[in-house]
Amino acid sequence: MRQTAGMTVRETLRHWGLSLALVPLIAYVVVAYAAGWYTVLDTASLIVHEAGHFFFRPFGWTLYLLGGSIYQLILPSLFVWTFLRSEYRPGVQVSCAWLGQNAMNVATYIGDAQERALPLITGDVETHDWWQLLGAAGLLPYDDVIAGGVVFFAVLCFLAALIAPRAL
Template identity: 40%
Template sequence: MLGLLLSLWVTLPGVVRPGEPGFLGNVNLIFHEAGHVLLMWAGEVVMLLGGSLFQLLVPAACIGVFLARGERFAAGLVTLWLAHSLAGVSAYVADAPLRNLPLITGDPDTHDWWQLFTIWNALGWAPGLGRVLHALALGAVVVGVFVALWDDLKEKE
């Protein structure tokens, strides 16, 4: 239980150092940028989506591996990573109209979601989609805690 609480404290954005992405934020950034590179061949829209997609798929794949091996506690902890990643993507999506988040390029015109919503002529969708993704992130925290504690909860029955 202590390990789970420590993991929650470390993984939730802004808890350790408010305003900074923290360790997992930097890990997510690596997978985000790798997604752009790996999907560059598939066209502009897929390449732009690839960053956020890979940022979510990598922890999701790790969850799948742990569940397949029957390691629920590990799967639950990694679900907290997925929640962190979802929270990051939700903030990025919601930021599209304003483009206030710092980008590694330093150029607000390279904002993936601003470009996507501009291509789709749907910039007004950004706040709503950001809220939906944030709600999914909060749900992932609850699911992660439940999955991590499943064996303990089952023993008490």
């Protein structure tokens, strides 16, 4: 094998191969978010979201509404943390990408709070979690700003997924 900066091509691919494989997936998630496409990954996120409502139901109205989105971020974060502790780089990378995808999904939902155009499983726009939460907090006019912050977090997760071989 040809050597490049102390590493053979095989070693380089072994080290960075998963990052290269994640690029198309991350690009797809970002393009889908920008285009407003609903993907199969969003369907999986919806299942996690609804489970979050179930788990947070005992903790009152606010946490019940936040629970879906919180759980979408907590669940993949637990995987990131677990794989970091065991120093399993591929697990960290995939989990960071999963966390970023869920964050993009949450950002979509937050950004829809004023418009309430997303189809909800209840079929009732009055049950839009973020419309209720931001409305109660007086922050409804800032839904896009808040969503932008969550998108920024998602981008950080995607970058972490891609540079994990360098960082670990």
